[in-house]
Amino acid sequence: MICIGLEGTAEKTGVGIVDSEGNILALQGRALLPEKGGIHPREAAEHHAQNLVPLIKKSLEEADLGLTDLDMVAFARGPGLGPALRTVATAARSLALSLNVPIVGVNHCIGHIEIGRLTTGCQDPLTLYVSGGNTQVTAFDSGRYQIFGETLDIAIGNCLDQFARTVGLGHPGGPRVEELALTSDNYLKLPYTVKGMDLSFSGLLTAAIRKYESGARLEDVCYSLQETAFAMLVEVTERALAHSKKSEVLLVGGVAANQRLRQMLEVMTQEHYADFFMPEMRYCGDNGAMNAWLGLLMHQKGLKNQQGRKNDITDTQVIQRYRTDQVDVPWMKKSAR
Ligand code: ATP
Ligand code: FE2
Known part of the structure; x- marks a missing residue:
């Protein structure tokens, strides 16, 4: 199974493609670097809107794949800046709908942990x-x-x-x-x-x-x-x-x-x-591969939503204050403690 992951919780737009064995097939990203001052949420959203499509194209080229090779779409639902999250979620939904593939919204902080486990072996x-x-x-x-x-x-x-x-x-x-x-x-x-x-x-x-x-x-x-x-x-x-x-x-x-x-x-x-x-x-900072890999882990475990039914596109609302401890992690072995 091949998953494309989109990232845009803050000022970095990221796209990554990962397969279910954990091979990272593409990693593309572009950060917004303001001339002065901090990051404005609306500017971050505009940055994602401008960069997502070119980065998706570049990722497919890097992985030597076509759009129809993608089996699922993942993106970060939060935590992050509201306008930025919504822009990326909309792009992810459009992509999943047009390809008629499953979509999974993931927790950004857990994405960092999982790409860390995948790439370091801990x-x-x-x-x-x-x-x-x-x-x-x-x-x-x-x-x-x-x-x-x-x-x-x-x-x-x-x-x-x-x-x-x-x-x-x-x-x-x-x-x-x-x-x-x-x-x-x-x-x-x-x-x-x-x-x-x-x-x-x-x-x-x-x-x-x-x-x-x-x-x-x-x-x-x-x-x-x-x-x-x-x-x-x-x-x-x-x-x-x-x-x-x-x-x-x-x-x-x-x-x-x-x-x-x-x-x-x-x-x-x-x-x-x-x-x-x-x-x-490149895997430490925000990137799309982390969401792709976490999406795969969640999908492979038959992800259910809070009502207990199978996760689908209606479960992709953004959550600005999405806490790490809100998410079940069934792919980890039971803790010894
Ligand atoms: P997130 O959305 O996860 O909060 P982010 O948008 O802050 O991520 P990152 O690339 O993970 O993006 O982190 C950027 C931060 O890392 C900035 O605050 C930057 O100053 C800090 N940083 C980068 N290099 C260094 C360094 N050498 N020493 C200390 N901080 C650093
Ligand atoms: Fe991050």
Whole structure:
């Protein structure tokens, strides 16, 4: 069975084609990079509207397939920006209807986990998912991916991006902050906010901006911002690892590009005699293949909707605040716990 997956929960339009053995036959994507300011949901939607058809064509070329070779369509129902989600859902429905093939709407966060499992070979990981719109620590337990910890306000990537924009480093901020942080080892005290198993980055963001505005060297603020934010992420991941008793840690999302975060996580993972995994960067950030693969996993399990009938096109409404733990995960073996 061959599935095409569409992605557009935020500013990246992605299309991927995957077969039921897990072979990734095509991977195409295009990100919207605003000149200044953040991402506007309507602009993201327009970006998807312009790019989906060309990317579908390119994906078919890459896979050396025709439209009629596609056996199903998958797309992310959420979480994400409303206008962006609706544009992609409409495209996915049109494609499925015109080809007369099944359609499956998937959870974006679970897509990241599943493409991570597929491409790294880890089995039952504790996952840290860090991006511009999401920050969560999840692990499989009692039939679902449970959320062990998450941000209470903004995502880590958003924190880095907002900081960078405010101090004039441009967008996306993560790579620029990382670059400057490498040239400093002068730690300035910043608020460290872990509440129970959850994280908060908004106070840290404000304090970092204030430090810079009150005359601190930008390199030192970047370094201190990274050290503080990443220590918070590693603490929550470490506690979830101890609690869940998993033996694998999987890092996914765009912020996984950061070498310092990876290094800190790897050290923690080794101290717990667990194995560290991270997909190649093209599978780490948002992409269409993750939705295609998750769609296949769900379809192969005879996906049912909430009323207990077979999933169909009427079950493809978008869900802006789609939580990871709302979805049954029957393709994973029963958790040992
Ligand atoms: P999502 O829809 O999953 O929230 P996204 O739209 O944020 O995803 P991604 O590609 O997953 O897209 O992540 C982009 C984020 O990753 C941005 O916030 C960016 O600043 C951050 N990022 C990229 N490279 C680095 C880096 N080297 N260090 C830290 N952060 C980085
Ligand atoms: Fe994502």
